[in-house]
Amino acid sequence: MTDKPIAGNMLIAQSGGPSMVINQSLVGAIVEAxxxxxxxxxxxxxxxxxxxxDEKLIDLRKESPATLEAVAQTPSSALGSVRRKxxxxxxxxxxxxxxxxxxxxxxxxxxxxxxxxxxxxxxxAKKASFELKCFHIAKTIDNDLRENDHTPGFGxxxxxxxxxxxxxxxxxxxxxxxxxxxxxxxxxxFLTAASALARVEPDDGPHLIYLPERPFSxxxxxxxxxxxxxxxxxxxxxxxxxxxxxxxxxxAAKFIKEKDSHGNAQLxxxxxxxxxxxxxxxxxxxxxxVRADTFGYLQRSFPAIVSKADAREARQVGxxxxxxxVREECGSIAIKRKPGKKYQVYFECVPLKNVAxxxxxxxxxxxxxxxxxxxxxxLDYARPIVGDLPKIGHFKGAKVSTIA
Amino acid sequence: MTDKPIAGNMLIAQSGGPSMVINQSLVGAIVEAxxxxxxxxxxxxxxxxxxxxDEKLIDLRKESPATLEAVAQTPSSALGSVRRKxxxxxxxxxxxxxxxxxxxxxxxxxxxxxxxxxxxxxxxAKKASFELKCFHIAKTIDNDLRENDHTPGFGxxxxxxxxxxxxxxxxxxxxxxxxxxxxxxxxxxFLTAASALARVEPDDGPHLIYLPERPFSxxxxxxxxxxxxxxxxxxxxxxxxxxxxxxxxxxAAKFIKEKDSHGNAQLxxxxxxxxxxxxxxxxxxxxxxVRADTFGYLQRSFPAIVSKADAREARQVGxxxxxxxVREECGSIAIKRKPGKKYQVYFECVPLKNVAxxxxxxxxxxxxxxxxxxxxxxLDYARPIVGDLPKIGHFKGAKVSTIA
Numbered sequence: 001m002t003d004k005p006i007a008g009n010m011l012i013a014q015s016g017g018p019s020m021v022i023n024q025s026l027v028g029a030i031v032e033a034x035x036x037x038x039x040x041x042x043x044x045x046x047x048x049x050x051x052x053x054d055e056k057l058i059d060l061r062k063e064s065p066a067t068l069e070a071v072a073q074t075p076s077s078a079l080g081s082v083r084r085k086x087x088x089x090x091x092x093x094x095x096x097x098x099x100x101x102x103x104x105x106x107x108x109x110x111x112x113x114x115x116x117x118x119x120x121x122x123x124x125a126k127k128a129s130f131e132l133k134c135f136h137i138a139k140t141i142d143n144d145l146r147e148n149d150h151t152p153g154f155g156x157x158x159x160x161x162x163x164x165x166x167x168x169x170x171x172x173x174x175x176x177x178x179x180x181x182x183x184x185x186x187x188x189x190f191l192t193a194a195s196a197l198a199r200v201e202p203d204d205g206p207h208l209i210y211l212p213e214r215p216f217s218x219x220x221x222x223x224x225x226x227x228x229x230x231x232x233x234x235x236x237x238x239x240x241x242x243x244x245x246x247x248x249x250x251x252a253a254k255f256i257k258e259k260d261s262h263g264n265a266q267l268x269x270x271x272x273x274x275x276x277x278x279x280x281x282x283x284x285x286x287x288x289x290v291r292a293d294t295f296g297y298l299q300r301s302f303p304a305i306v307s308k309a310d311a312r313e314a315r316q317v318g319x320x321x322x323x324x325x326v327r328e329e330c331g332s333i334a335i336k337r338k339p340g341k342k343y344q345v346y347f348e349c350v351p352l353k354n355v356a357x358x359x360x361x362x363x364x365x366x367x368x369x370x371x372x373x374x375x376x377x378x379l380d381y382a383r384p385i386v387g388d389l390p391k392i393g394h395f396k397g398a399k400v401s402t403i404a
Numbered sequence: 405m406t407d408k409p410i411a412g413n414m415l416i417a418q419s420g421g422p423s424m425v426i427n428q429s430l431v432g433a434i435v436e437a438x439x440x441x442x443x444x445x446x447x448x449x450x451x452x453x454x455x456x457x458d459e460k461l462i463d464l465r466k467e468s469p470a471t472l473e474a475v476a477q478t479p480s481s482a483l484g485s486v487r488r489k490x491x492x493x494x495x496x497x498x499x500x501x502x503x504x505x506x507x508x509x510x511x512x513x514x515x516x517x518x519x520x521x522x523x524x525x526x527x528x529a530k531k532a533s534f535e536l537k538c539f540h541i542a543k544t545i546d547n548d549l550r551e552n553d554h555t556p557g558f559g560x561x562x563x564x565x566x567x568x569x570x571x572x573x574x575x576x577x578x579x580x581x582x583x584x585x586x587x588x589x590x591x592x593x594f595l596t597a598a599s600a601l602a603r604v605e606p607d608d609g610p611h612l613i614y615l616p617e618r619p620f621s622x623x624x625x626x627x628x629x630x631x632x633x634x635x636x637x638x639x640x641x642x643x644x645x646x647x648x649x650x651x652x653x654x655x656a657a658k659f660i661k662e663k664d665s666h667g668n669a670q671l672x673x674x675x676x677x678x679x680x681x682x683x684x685x686x687x688x689x690x691x692x693x694v695r696a697d698t699f700g701y702l703q704r705s706f707p708a709i710v711s712k713a714d715a716r717e718a719r720q721v722g723x724x725x726x727x728x729x730v731r732e733e734c735g736s737i738a739i740k741r742k743p744g745k746k747y748q749v750y751f752e753c754v755p756l757k758n759v760a761x762x763x764x765x766x767x768x769x770x771x772x773x774x775x776x777x778x779x780x781x782x783l784d785y786a787r788p789i790v791g792d793l794p795k796i797g798h799f800k801g802a803k804v805s806t807i808a
Contacts, residue, residue, distance in 0.1 A: 018578045020571075023797075043804055047578075057804040070797025076574030078799055083579065100807050167424075167705035170480035174422045174451075175487065179701070270682070271675010271698055278674070293700030294675055297583070301571030304794040305709070390708040393427075393474025395482055400447055400461040403504050 005038040005326040006131050008104025012060070013045040013052065014139075015110035015117070016083060018076035019153030020160075020306050021314035022139045025109050026079065027072035028318025029137065030060050036326050039105055048082035048110075049117060052094050057101070072315070075301045077109075086117055095124040098132060105133050105325050109318075111140035111151075115332055116356035122330045133325040136332035136352055137317055141300050144188035144359040147350045149337040152317050153300070155310030155385040157184070158194030160299045161238075162389055165198035168293070169205035169236045170392070176234035177289025178225055178281050181206070182274045184299055186242035186250075189213050189362045191299070193374045194382055195238040200392055205236030212242035213362045214371035216251055221277070222284045224372050229287060241273060241294075251276070270294070307387045313345060320347040343384035409442040409730040410535050412508025416464070417449040417456065418543075419514035419521070420487060422480035423557030424564075424710045425718035426543045429513050430483065431476035432722025433541065434464050440730050443509055452486035452512070453521060456498050461505070476719070479705045481513075490521055499528040502536060509537050509729050513722075515544035515555075519736055520760035526734045537729040540736035540756055541721055545704050548592035548763040551754045553741040556721050557704070559714030559789040561588070562598035564703045565642075566793055569602035572697070573609035573640045574796070580638035581693030582629055582685050585610070586678045588703055590646035590654075593617050593766045595703070597778045598786055599642040604796055609640025616646035617766045618775035620655055625681070626688045628776050633691060645677060645698075655680070674698070711791045717749060724751040747788035 010033050014022055026044075033039045042060040045051035058079075063071075071078045086094065098106060098121070108118045115136040125132035138145050141157035161183055172179045183192040189211025196209060207228045210216055216239075228235040244250045252273035274292030281290045313335055320333045331349040338344040366378035414437050418426055430448075437443045446464040449455035462483075467475075475482045490498065502510060502525070512522045519540040529536035542549050545561035565587055576583045587596040593615025600613060611632045614620055620643075632639040648654045656677040678696030685694045717739055724737045735753040742748040770782035 014578070018575050041804075044799070055806045058799060059802040059804050060799075062802040063799055067797060067800060070795060071799060072797070073795070074574065074797040075571050077578040078797070080580075081578040101804075163707055164702050167479050167707045168701055170478065171422050171701050171705040174418070174481040174485040176484075270696065271679055275675055291701065292674065293702065294698065295702070296697030297572055297575050297695065298568050298697065298699070298702070301575040303567055303571045303574075303796070391474060391477070392707070393471060393476070393478045393482070395448070395462060395464075395467055395475060396471060398463040398466040400445075400463050400505075402459045 005036070006104050007038045007040065009041040009043060009102050010039045010105035010107070011043045011045060011052070011057070011098065011101065011103045012107040013048045013109070014077040014079045014081050015048040015108060015114040016081060016139070017141065017300055018081055019139055019141050019300050020075040020156035020302070021152055021311050022109055023074055023078045024072050024311050024314035025137050025139060025152055025318035027068045028315040029107055029322050030068060032319040032322040036322065038326055043101065044079045047080035048084070049086055049090065049094055050082045050084060051080065052097050053090065055097060075303050085113060086120065091120045091124050094121055095128065099130060104131060107135045107137055107321055107325070109137040109139050111142070112145055112355060112357055112359055115352055119352040119356045122352060134330040134352065135321040135325050136355060137321045138332060138334065138355070141191060142185055142188050143190035144361070145355050146358060146360045147332070147334040147354050149335050149345065150385050151335065152310060152314035154190060155307035155387070156305070157191055157299050158197070158382060159305060159307045159386045160302050161191055161194050161295065162197040162386060163305065164295060165195040165206055165236065165238060166389065166392060169198060172205065172234050172236050175289070177291060178229065178235045178237065178287050180237045180239065180274055180277050180290070180292040182239055182241055182292065182294040184295065185212060185240040187212050187359055187361065189240045192238050192240040193362060193366065193378055194386060196374045196379060197382060197386055197389060201394065203232055206238040207232070207235050208237045208372045209374055210239040210243050210372060211362055211367060212240045212244055213367060215246045216243040217245070218280055222280055225281055226285045239277065307385065309385055309387055316347060324349045409440070410508050411442045411444065413445040413447060413506050414443045414509035414511070415447045415449060415456070415461070415502065415505065415507045416511040417452045417513070418481035418483045418485050419452040419512060419518040420485060420543070421545065421704055422485055423543055423545050423704055424479040424560035424706065425556055425715050426513055427478055427482045428476050428715050428718035429541050429543060429556055429722035431472045432719040433511055433726050434472060436723040436726040440726065442730055447505065448483045451484035452488070453490055453494065453498055454486045454488060455484065456501050457494065459501060479707050489517060490524065495524045495528050498525055499532065503534060508535060511539045511541055511725055513541040513543050515546070516549055516759060516761055516763055519756055523756040523760045526756060538734040538756065539725040539729050540759060541725045542736060542738065542759070545595060546589055546592050547594035548765070549759050550762060550764045551736070551738040551758050553739050553749065554789050555739065556714060556718035558594060559711035559791070560709070561595055561703050562601070562786060563709060563711045563790045564706050565595055565598050565699065566601035566790060567709065568699060569599040569610055569640065569642060570793065570796065573602060576609065576638050576640050579693070581695060582633065582639045582641065582691050584641045584643065584678055584681050584694070584696040586643055586645055586696065586698040588699065589616060589644040591616055591763055591765065593644045596642050596644040597766055597770065597782055598790060600778045600783060601786060601790055601793065605798065607636055610642040611636070611639050612641045612776045613778055614643040614647050614776060615766055615771060616644045616648055617771060619650045620647040621649070622684055626684055629685055630689045643681065711789065713789055713791055720751060728753045
C-alpha cells in the first residue's frame with residue numbers, strides 16, 4: 001500500500017476467447033481511469049501481449065463517450081485478442097515495453113492463462129523494483145476461474161445456450177428424433193449445464209446433459225438416449241465439447257489432431273464430436289433421425305441477447321480493477337455472491353496467483369448421481385446470472401374423439 | 405365461386421421444417437376462422453398428414469386467446485410437423501378422413517412439398533365431387549416458393565443468420581483467421597445471401613458468399629480465401645449447405661450418405677461440409693487458424709429474435725388464407741411487394757400448382773459476376789424483410805507513436 005498513488009500511464013489489453021461483455025469490462029476500466037488524476041495516458045494494446053511486444057498501441061483517451069458506450073454494447077474483444085502463452089523472454093520484453101511507455105497501471109482482461117501472464121509480469125516488475133500495478137480483469141464464458149462465484153461472460157453465453165436449446169427442443173418436438181448439441185467447455189461444464197435452464201414443462205429438453213467433470217462412456221450414453229426415446233419418442237442431449245473417457249482422454253481428441261499454442265486439442269470450430277456421437281446412436285440404438293449441431297463461436301459472440309446481470313457485472317469488474325489499482329499493488333477482481341435468497345453480488349480483490357493457471361470445475365452438488373443431468377442447486381445458482389428467458393406457449397391440446 | 409360459403413369443419417396442420425413464425429400463420433388462421441359462421445369445428449392435426457391419417461386431432465376452439473397468443477410468439481410448429489411425401493394411397497386415405505370428420509376447410513402450412521400435397525388432396529376432392537376448400541399457407545425459411553416476393557419464416561431465419569455473422573466477424577477480427585459458416589439452403593441460397601446484411605464497415609465480413617445457384621469449385625474457393633487473407637489477414641466465408649460442383653452434385657453429398665424421405669441427402673445436423681472446407685484451406689492455403697461452424701437448426705428455431713415484418717406477414721398470410729377460403733375453392737396465399745422505395749406488401753391468392761413442386765432460386769441480379777458475393781440489389785431486397793440489426797461499435801483507434 002502506498003499513501004499516494006503513483007502517477008503514470010495506463011495500458012489495458014484483452015486476451016483469450018472473446019465474450020459478449022468483455023468490452024463492458026474494458027469500457028468500465030477506461031471510464032473509471034479518467035476519474036483518477038494519477039492515471040495519465042490510457043493506452044490500449046492491439047491483440048493482447050502481441051500488441052504490447054509489437055508496440056501497437058492506441059490512445060483510448062481520444063475515444064468519445066458515445067464510441068465508448070457503443071463499444072461496450074458490442075460483443076467480442078474491441079482491442080483484438082490473442083492466444084499466446086508468453087515465454088519468460090516474452091515477459092521480459094513486455095516488461096521492457098511497459099517501462100519504456102512509463103506504464104504504471106497494467107490491466108489484462110482474460111481467463112486463467114491471462115491471470116498467469118499478469119502474475120508473471122508483476123513478478124518481473126518486482127524483480128526490477130519498478131512500481132507497476134498489475135490487474136487481471138476476469139473474463140471467461142467457461143465460468144472456470146477460481147475465487148469467483150461466476151465470471152463475466154458466462155451469463156450471456158449461458159443465455160445463448162439456454163435460448164438455443166429452448167428453440168431446438170421445440171424443433172425436436174415438431175420433428176421428433178435424437179438431437180445432440182455440442183456446447184463449449186473443455187474442462188468445465190458450466191455452459192453445458194446452463195442448457196438445463198431451457199426447461200419449463202416436465203417433458204422439455206434437454207433430457208440428458210453430459211459434462212467433462214464426469215467420465216463419459218459411449219455405451220452408457222447410447223443406453224441413456226434409448227431410455228429417453230422409449231419414454232418420449234424423442235431426446236435432446238447436451239454435451240460439453242470436452243467430455244472425456246475414464247482415462248481422461250477427450251472423446252473428441254481421439255478424432256481431432258490440431259493443437260493450440262497451450263497444447264490443447266482444438267475442440268471448437270469443428271463438427272467432429274457431434275457427428276461421432278450421432279453416428280453411435282444411429283448404429284447402436286437403431287434410431288434413424290439423429291442430428292447434431294455444434295454451437296461453436298455463436299455462443300460467445302452473438303449480439304443483442306446479453307444477460308443484463310452479466311453486462312452490469314462485467315462493467316463493474318472493470319471499474320473495480322481501476323479503483324483497486326490506485327490503492328493496491330496487484331490483484332484480480334472476483335465476483336462473490338451474498339448469502340440469501342435475493343441475488344446480490346459484491347467484488348473482492350484477490351491475489352493474482354489464486355486465479356492463475358488452475359481452473360474451477362462444476363462442483364459435485366451441481367451434478368446428478370447418474371452423471372447425466374444437473375441438480376436443482378445448479379438451476380438456483382445459474383438462473384439469476386442468466387436472467388429471464390423468453391416465454392414459450394404450448395397448446396392445451398384437447399383431444400378430439402375418433403369417429404368410428 | 406359459390407354465392408354462400410359451405411358450412412362445415414376446418415382442419416389445419418403444419419408440415420416440413422419449423423420456422424420462428426409458422427405459429428403466427430397458424431394462430432392467424434384460427435383467429436380469423438372464429439369470425440366466420442360457416443366454419444364449425446376447428447381441428448388441428450398433430451404432425452401434418454401423419455396426424456390426419458392416424459386421426460390425431462385436437463380441438464383448437466378450446467384454446468384460450470391467451471394460449472393462442474403465447475403460441476403465436478413461440479418458434480417451431482406447435483401442432484408438430486412431418487416430413488413425408490404422401491403416396492397416391494396416402495392422399496386417398498387423407499381425403500377419406502377429411503370426409504369422415506366433415507372437413508370443408510383444409511389448410512396446410514408448409515413449403516412447396518406441402519403445396520403439392522394440398523394440390524393432390526384438392527384433386528382427390530374434385531374427383532369425388534366433395535366440396536373441400538384446400539389452402540396452402542406458405543412457410544419456408546429457404547424463401548424458395550414461386551409466386552412469392554419472399555416467404556414467411558425467411559425474414560426471421562435471415563435475421564438470425566445476419567446477427568450470427570455479425571458477431572462471428574467481430575470474433576474473427578479479435579482472433580484473426582479463416583472462419584467458414586455453413587448456412588441452410590439446399591437449392592436456394594437466399595438465407596446464405598442474407599449473411600451480407602451483417603456488413604456495416606467496408607472491411608466487415610462476410611468477405612465471401614457462395615450460393616448453390618452457382619457451381620462451386622474447391623480450387624477457386626481456396627484462391628478466393630487466400631486473396632482476402634492477403635489483404636485483410638482474416639476472412640469470414642458463408643456457404644450454403646447445398647453448394648454443388650459443375651455437374652450439379654452437392655459438395656456435401658460426396659461425404660454424406662443419409663437420405664430423407666424425399667430422396668434428398670441430409671445436409672443439416674452434420675458438421676461434415678464445414679470440416680471438409682476447413683480442411684481444404686488448412687492444407688492448400690497453408691493457413692493455420694481455420695474454423696468452421698454449421699449454424700444448423702438454431703437458424704430456424706431460435707426464440708425472441710424474430711423479424712417484426714416477418715411475424716406480421718406470417719400472421720396475415722394465415723388470416724388471408726381463411727378469408728379467401730370462405731370465398732374461393734382452393735389456392736395459396738402469396739406475398740407480393742408493391743413497387744416503390746417504401747417497403748409495402750400485399751397478399752394474393754394464387755393457384756396451388758403455381759407454388760407446388762418446383763422451387764425458386766436466387767435470381768442472377770442478386771449474385772455478383774464472380775459468384776462469390778451478393779449485389780446491392782439483393783441487400784435492398786432483403787433489408788426491410790429482416791429489419792434493423794444491432795448497432796456495432798468500433799474504436800476510432802488513434803495510433804500511439806512508437807517510442808524509439
